[in-house]
Amino acid sequence: MKIFNAFKTGLSQVLANKKMWLLFFVIQFVFALVIVRPLCVGLDELVGHSLTGQEILSGNGANVLMEYLAHKGDFIDAQKSLFLFMGILYLIVIIFLKGGAVACFTRGEKYSNQQFFRFSGEFFGRFFRLFFISLIYFLAAVLIFAGIDALLKTLTGDSEAMKVLMKVISLALLVFLIFLVRMAVDYAKIMTVKNDENKMIKTSFKAWAFVLRHPAKTLGLFYMTFFFGLLIWAVYYFPGALIPAAGLWIAMMFIWQQVFAFMRNGVNLLFLSSQAALYNSVKP
Amino acid sequence: MKQTFFLAVLGVILALQPASGQIMFKKPLSPRNASYTMDITLNTETKQIEGSETLVWRNITSRPAQELQFHLYMNAFKNNKSTFMKETGSSGGKLRREKAWGWVEIHSIRISNGPDLTGSLVYIQPDDNNSNDQTVAKVTLPAPVRPGSELCVDIDFTTQLPVVYRRNGYYKDFFFASQWFPKVGVLEDAGWNCHQFHANSEFYSDYGVYDVSLTLPKEMIIGSTGIPVKTTVNDSLQTIRIRAEDVHDFAWTAWPHWQIAEKDHNGVKIIHLYEKDHSSTVDRTLRAMEMTLDFMNSWAGSYPYPRITVIHAPTGAYNVNGMEYPMFITGGSFWNVPESIKMTENVTVHEFGHNWFYGMVGNNEFEEAWLDEGINSYAECRMMDEFYGKETSMFEFRGFRTGELPFQRLNYIQSPRRDRILRPAWTYIGGGYGTLSYQKPVLMLWTLENMVTRPVMDKIIHTYFQRWKFRHPHSQDFIDVVNEVTGEDYTWYFDQVLKGSGDLDFRLASVWTGRDTEPAGMFDSDSGMVRYPVENDTTDADTSGSEQPEMFRSTVRVQRKGEIIIPVDILLVFEDGDSLTYTWDGKERWARYRVEHPSKLAWAAVDPEGKLVLDTNFANNSKTVEPRKGPVRYITSRFIMFIETALQVMGFLG
Numbered sequence: 001m002k003i004f005n006a007f008k009t010g011l012s013q014v015l016a017n018k019k020m021w022l023l024f025f026v027i028q029f030v031f032a033l034v035i036v037r038p039l040c041v042g043l044d045e046l047v048g049h050s051l052t053g054q055e056i057l058s059g060n061g062a063n064v065l066m067e068y069l070a071h072k073g074d075f076i077d078a079q080k081s082l083f084l085f086m087g088i089l090y091l092i093v094i095i096f097l098k099g100g101a102v103a104c105f106t107r108g109e110k111y112s113n114q115q116f117f118r119f120s121g122e123f124f125g126r127f128f129r130l131f132f133i134s135l136i137y138f139l140a141a142v143l144i145f146a147g148i149d150a151l152l153k154t155l156t157g158d159s160e161a162m163k164v165l166m167k168v169i170s171l172a173l174l175v176f177l178i179f180l181v182r183m184a185v186d187y188a189k190i191m192t193v194k195n196d197e198n199k200m201i202k203t204s205f206k207a208w209a210f211v212l213r214h215p216a217k218t219l220g221l222f223y224m225t226f227f228f229g230l231l232i233w234a235v236y237y238f239p240g241a242l243i244p245a246a247g248l249w250i251a252m253m254f255i256w257q258q259v260f261a262f263m264r265n266g267v268n269l270l271f272l273s274s275q276a277a278l279y280n281s282v283k284p
Numbered sequence: 285m286k287q288t289f290f291l292a293v294l295g296v297i298l299a300l301q302p303a304s305g306q307i308m309f310k311k312p313l314s315p316r317n318a319s320y321t322m323d324i325t326l327n328t329e330t331k332q333i334e335g336s337e338t339l340v341w342r343n344i345t346s347r348p349a350q351e352l353q354f355h356l357y358m359n360a361f362k363n364n365k366s367t368f369m370k371e372t373g374s375s376g377g378k379l380r381r382e383k384a385w386g387w388v389e390i391h392s393i394r395i396s397n398g399p400d401l402t403g404s405l406v407y408i409q410p411d412d413n414n415s416n417d418q419t420v421a422k423v424t425l426p427a428p429v430r431p432g433s434e435l436c437v438d439i440d441f442t443t444q445l446p447v448v449y450r451r452n453g454y455y456k457d458f459f460f461a462s463q464w465f466p467k468v469g470v471l472e473d474a475g476w477n478c479h480q481f482h483a484n485s486e487f488y489s490d491y492g493v494y495d496v497s498l499t500l501p502k503e504m505i506i507g508s509t510g511i512p513v514k515t516t517v518n519d520s521l522q523t524i525r526i527r528a529e530d531v532h533d534f535a536w537t538a539w540p541h542w543q544i545a546e547k548d549h550n551g552v553k554i555i556h557l558y559e560k561d562h563s564s565t566v567d568r569t570l571r572a573m574e575m576t577l578d579f580m581n582s583w584a585g586s587y588p589y590p591r592i593t594v595i596h597a598p599t600g601a602y603n604v605n606g607m608e609y610p611m612f613i614t615g616g617s618f619w620n621v622p623e624s625i626k627m628t629e630n631v632t633v634h635e636f637g638h639n640w641f642y643g644m645v646g647n648n649e650f651e652e653a654w655l656d657e658g659i660n661s662y663a664e665c666r667m668m669d670e671f672y673g674k675e676t677s678m679f680e681f682r683g684f685r686t687g688e689l690p691f692q693r694l695n696y697i698q699s700p701r702r703d704r705i706l707r708p709a710w711t712y713i714g715g716g717y718g719t720l721s722y723q724k725p726v727l728m729l730w731t732l733e734n735m736v737t738r739p740v741m742d743k744i745i746h747t748y749f750q751r752w753k754f755r756h757p758h759s760q761d762f763i764d765v766v767n768e769v770t771g772e773d774y775t776w777y778f779d780q781v782l783k784g785s786g787d788l789d790f791r792l793a794s795v796w797t798g799r800d801t802e803p804a805g806m807f808d809s810d811s812g813m814v815r816y817p818v819e820n821d822t823t824d825a826d827t828s829g830s831e832q833p834e835m836f837r838s839t840v841r842v843q844r845k846g847e848i849i850i851p852v853d854i855l856l857v858f859e860d861g862d863s864l865t866y867t868w869d870g871k872e873r874w875a876r877y878r879v880e881h882p883s884k885l886a887w888a889a890v891d892p893e894g895k896l897v898l899d900t901n902f903a904n905n906s907k908t909v910e911p912r913k914g915p916v917r918y919i920t921s922r923f924i925m926f927i928e929t930a931l932q933v934m935g936f937l938g
Contacts, residue, residue: 024935028928028931028932028935029924029928031927031931032924032927032928032931033924035927036920036923036924036927039919039920039923040916040920043915043916043919043920044913044916046903047903047912047915047916048911048912048913048916049907049908049911049912050903050904050905050906050907050908050912051887051889051905051906051908051912052902052903052905052906053912053914053915053916054912054915055915056915056918056919057914057915057918059675059683059685060675060685060686061684061919062684062685062686062690063686063690063902064903064915066686066690066693066694066697067697067901067902067903069694069698070694070697070698070900070901071697071901071903083927083930087930087931087934090931090934090935091934091935091938094934094935094938095938098938131938134937138937158456158598158599158600159561159599160559160561160562160599160618160619161561161619161620163599163619164619164620178937182936182937241682245918246914247914250914250917250918250921251917253918253921254917254921254924257921257922257924257925260925261925261928261932264928264932265932268932268935268936
């Protein structure tokens, strides 16, 4: 029951903090707009006054993509560099913002700009350290995956079907491990806020201990939230695939996509809020 | 089940064969001047092929032969200093790690019932003087072989198969033998044409009859060039006698686990050997084979052989996939590869197509690779478009699709001025072999087709095939056929595209349209000179001009950015739907078209029908007066979503 209650509490907290939700969405959208700029300019140069562009709308976008790859190499290079730079910057910004979000959810405080950014600033240094610690955990997850993948390969023999099956199994394991690390790091953040922890390595160990002491609750809640996210994706995807690529429908498609992106950001916050609620209910 | 059926059919066939072996054709189709009788044994433990061959060689040139030259191509895998290894930049890789090099060794070579020539055998390196390369050898003859005379030579040899490497070798109990026996080179009037084995070169040999007796463990299932004519089983071994006529090579495979599917189609038995995991693509492979057979039979000429075998190499031996041999090809597939990805079909169509261009038309692949790879890839594009739709013949996945031709073009347009097509295959600049032997020739031939029309192009191909089958044509022979069939001289085209390295790129540089300016100044009229514009008094002025419909002036400028000069159409389309077409000879670097029309210009295009597929940039072939932002917005919005997803994943981990 604690899982459902935590999920419910988390959901109501996200809904009660729509400004925070909007902030996460807007920042993501702005970053995406900046990153997409070279493509937009390059594409406009290539087909903005050309009949070739029509091929995109008639389903032969791959052919135009080939022209783009061949003739807009400089834009592609710029795109890659920009994506790398902006991606790292976005990661830092998100680590900063998560301080505010986790603090609001853990302490049950309603969003206000002042409060949110004060929390963000307060926990940024610790969360940033925690991020570097999490990289070690992610690396460990990848190493475990590699080991199991190598082991499974020895069991497959020369059967292609078995090779594919084993690869699916090992990739599923990798996803599970990555989710596990992310979950433990979330609890480390919650503990940091809740207990004003300063020693991040120690806090991360405590978080792992918490997860291992309550595996059913923590994993259950995490996967409930994950499947909730999948449900939202399904609601977005299937109608979205029916929208034609013509005229005003393009604007419709864009709006539909952004609605989904907005919802997705909400799910990301739901992970934090529901886990904070679970932690509060389990740990006095 | 399929295997049992196959063995039963084989038994019936064998029972009906005369002991002397089947004769496929009543009348030879080729000169048959290089024929082999072989008696070989596969040792599955040592991975060696041991045996002897008797070569009957006839001098069909006008000069006497003082020596014989042989391909010993398995020696390309003998060490890491061979020309092949040096050109691939390999230090031996798997061969070195597994200590599983491949080589061929001639133990003895003698003229039948005559002198032993073994002592005169020396390795030669006609292409690069690499003394470590032993892929070509020669023996000096005691007496010259005069034009028209025949020579019979007995050779004892051992071939060590490497672990599967570049279309050859073994993997566990799977065996594949190509380029595996001492094979005589081609004597031309200019001398021996017997190149070393290179990283990018394949075949050039004379036609003949192959009569091969292959002894190997009885559980082995084989696939090969030719047809089996007799099988004898002795304890744990079986000897299969195989005969192939009017072919220039012989390759084979043996594996105890082959699954067999077969189909008779228009008098040809199509045999498909595959591993169990590839059963989902069996029907697709057979269908592709049938369609290729039908298309090529009517397009180029009839496939005369009674059988074709196509294999999909098993896991661990993929390296042998995607290669052509007479009456025998290696395709390729994966477990449950989706039908929307035409990988299996593509390689099947391509390799089977080679049985016409390579197999029957036996050009020199070392020196003019485009004649088979290019023409066959052009055939492949035509077939893939016809069989699977021109927009989906490569893949179609969630609305993302492309055809074979755009896919071929992609590779070429990355670096269109890399080199000329016509040069020896091993001398192309790095990475150029594929582009210049496959992709550029496809675009060259497709552009030619659009210039001469498809029916004429089909006649060209048909004429070329019929004239040159079972012979060794050169590029000029193809050009001569083009000129003959079209009745025009296309030398100018081939000089630029085949023998030149320039690219073709027309650009619609600018469009402008606007209201024609009001007349101003002094104009003659019936009542004398009139000043325009007329000021104040409108009654005396000749205003008949104002009754004319309003005119718009439009200017279009086209540019030839590339080096290739070729006539091209220019199309101007107006807002009222009217259009004007011009033909520009393309000789100057640019041309300008000024027109007056009652309507504004909407857009203009150079090569509006997309005939010149050699053009390296289609996007600059047209220009609209008003911007067309829809496609840009569509892609941008999708890409924003993609980036947001990537950021979401980063944020999830942060």
